[in-house]
Amino acid sequence: MEYAEQKIEEHRITSQPFYLPQGDEVVIARAAYRNRLPLLLKGPTGCGKSRFMQYLAWELARPLITVSCHDDLSTGDLVGRFLIKGGEAVWVDGPLTLAVKAGAICYLDEVVEARKDTTVVIHPLADDRRELPIEKLGELLLAPPEFMLAVSYNPGYQSVLKDLKQSTRQRFVALEFRYPAAAVEEEIVQTEAGVDRELAHTLVKLAAMTRNLKDAGLTEGASTRLLIHAGRLMTDGIPPRQACQVAITEPLTDDHEMLAALDEMVRSLF
């Protein structure tokens, strides 16, 4: 399929993404890949799950197809569907089928957001069968050894209704991601945002303060991603207090009192 071949090339990661390992996750992920085991990444938003996948895809030299799951995601959206083109019904592969055919890494981001009946289609792919049935075509695709399935979810804030089913969970090698240790996080912020050591240190300190408020007014503390955003704004000449306000405190909450309190923290640190 020429169409697919062309498309898959767009998913190749050509330059090395910046990634600082928090622990043994890279070693484990390599071993999982060699043994054809799917990966489950757990962790709060913005702590580096997606970046880790990019890094892994680069290292393994496989294309990476990312699907952001949502509650209207149907099986057809993953596997593929018929479309009408010039009076003819044409089959178009979905991202999952594309990844299986090309031996790529398929990464389902925030998989709990998808409906439960949709997540079931990955079951035969995620165990030792490694096959993907395409009902509408009457086909059964066998995944090549290069193919890898990875899913991510944030156990922190989703409601109980959106918990991952045991039958889904128990097919994966699970890696837990946390916010990086302060020194590592400083280095990440420094590299990604181009700020100096001292500013990175203060940003990480602010993040630690907001994380202290998790479940005490905030549903989640400031993620590494937010710190990088703030740092980039600062590098671009936005004054630090303002950069923190627009990139950290305002995205965190809408509660006015909490915003005022967060603002006080920013004003204390910068």
Add this chain to the structure above:
Amino acid sequence: MDADAISERLRRITAPDVLNEWELEEQAATVAALPEPLQDEVLRHYQAIWPVSHGLAALFLHHLPQALTCLAPEQLGDWTKAALAAYEQHGLRGADLFLAETEKNFLCRLRGESALPFAAALPRLRPYVHALAGPLHDLDLAPATSAATDTATLFLPREIGLFKEERQNFLLYKLLASLLWAQVASGTYRWAPAPTADLIQEVAARYGSRPDEGLPALIAYFRLFPQPALAEELFVLTETVRLLALLQRELPGLMRDAAALFPLLLAQRPPFPEASDQASVMEQLKRHLIGETKVGDANNPAPPALAAAGELLLPLARAGTTPADTAHAAARLYEIIAALPGPYQATPPLPCAISFRPAEALAVRTRRQHEEKTRFITALAALLPSAASPETGETGEDRPPPAARHQEADTALLLPGLAETEIPRPTVLLGQGLETVTIDNQSLALPPELQRLGQRIAADLGQVPPEYVAAAAGLAGSSYHPHASSPITEEIVIPPTPLTYDEWDFRRNGFRKDWCLLHEKEILPTKGTFIETVSRKHRGLLLRLRRQFEMMRPGERFVRRQRDGNDLDLDAIIEALADTQAGQAPSDRLFVRLRRDQRQIAVVFLVDMSSSTEGWVSTAIKESLFLMCESLAVLGDTYAVYGFSGMRRLRSELYHVKHLDEPYNDLVKAKIAAIAPQEYTRMGPPLRHITRLLTASDAKARLIVTLSDGKPEDYDDYKGEYAIEDTRHALIEAKNLGIHPFCITIDQQAHDYIAHMYGEVNYIVIDDVRSLPNRMPEIYRTLTG
């Protein structure tokens, strides 16, 4: 109006109570002296105040002429409301104080020039402190006369009004809170005499005093000096220098902002001319702390003592200093100052100074250490394999009787390794960083909660003392339970604190603040035949209801002719092809999509449990509730059931039958059966409470269905128009928050008032009580269909 007409109006307002004739005349004269257009308005306010408090009404008129000198006539209404609020918060005396100082208490506040009260700063300050302190220090905030901490609570002034702008006053609050946090975090109170034993010896030798063992370390230290007050003040001053430097490093933004405050504080500081040299150097040091750079001038050069003091204080600003360094510096400083001519007079404290409470801190620390120790030992012991397990060969008979075991275990806490040698104990080692524990050479990860606890203990004591671990090992070896002998950890059941709710007073067109107390109560479930009887009686109806409600259940369905979807819509494609053949533009809606309907409904049934429902009414309500719950169990809507009753404003009661998130089960059924008539019907507080509960729900449609048999009424003056207006207002508040109220009533006279309360279409009057069980599920279906 002339005085006579006014007297007449006053008489009518105050009836049936009567005022003294002279009082009446005096009040009428006050009103008569007012300009004509104001008189009527004043009398209206008087009328609103009179039923609240007769005394307040008199005070209102008494202070009015004075107040009108600075009040604009259109501010009169707000002024009256503020006075009523002051009365409700602080009583008649408080209202008197408020009314007497209109300028300060009312107008300044209107202009935003008033002091910032603690309560107003708290919402911002609390998260700030929590974020700053982190999980290691669990700090609370409380108002007090001065800023201080006992390491568990940060005490802050009741209000700060040193500056004109609210922002500046808040900044001082923030600075004080940060200083107190620094005090806790940098271990001011952890300073034990041990590391500075030589200093204590030195000071004791110099002044010929002896340390008092019975006192907290710091107090004992101050007492070593001939002038303990001076020693304490110097210590506070020196420590403040150290803590401010720490804040400068940790929170540079805060200190930059605070630097702008210091000149203002300096300008406010009263001159201190007639002072001895000792006091004057102290004062200069304090001024220096808040940024005074000018020391001395040509006529009056700076005393050499001050320069020496400055040199002593300088090293304290460096990173890595400890409270022990403070103590050293303070002792040197004491020598310098005590050498100057006295006497020592205390100078006023700095507004940004924090005071010391070593005794309280010690008490808190002892209590916390004890609690943490018990918790740590119990939690760790729970991790350890029990040494008394059958493999070790020990049987129950070999064990000492329980009482003896307790004693032994207690001894084990004190003397590890001596007691209980006959019981084989695992060897337990805590890993580095408190992440693991090694038991008999087996490494085990510590659960995060225990890790945190261990870290807290280590932060407090330097390390987790080995005897804690030994005690845990001993505890795992015996079945000793520390809770059995330790009264501190006994659980005390605290009754839930009542919630306060405002009440609407239509006469003054304002709220009575925190007027009602709502108590949440449990209904004791009864075992009886009620549920069985009802199920039998309404068997046919139940079956029908189940079928009807099943049909309303959310389902999945295919919607055809969509632009995008899961599958092709064959009919649409054929049509489109035909259209193309016929030369018409084909439709692009060629897909089918699966759609799931969700009933996102949360409904609260609020049942009137007043005494008037006694008998048939109560039974009918219970039957209909049961049928309703059975039907809803089929449908799957979220719902709650509460009953309400009470007597007077301080005892409004809400009976819990089923919460929104609680499953429907036999216990709920038994509680429905136990619903029984109680006292009166004060509708406002339960409605406001339910509104609050429902606001937290994220359902798309939120409903309050009230089951009632009459007008709202309570034992006190909550009746008639007042009660109806308050209920109406509570319902309006609910509607404003997107909650839909509905009333099912059996009161035949309800048409007179209920439309006014609920709105034209939001109620239904049931003619025959007996038909209620039949009608209610039907009403619900129409409501939510």
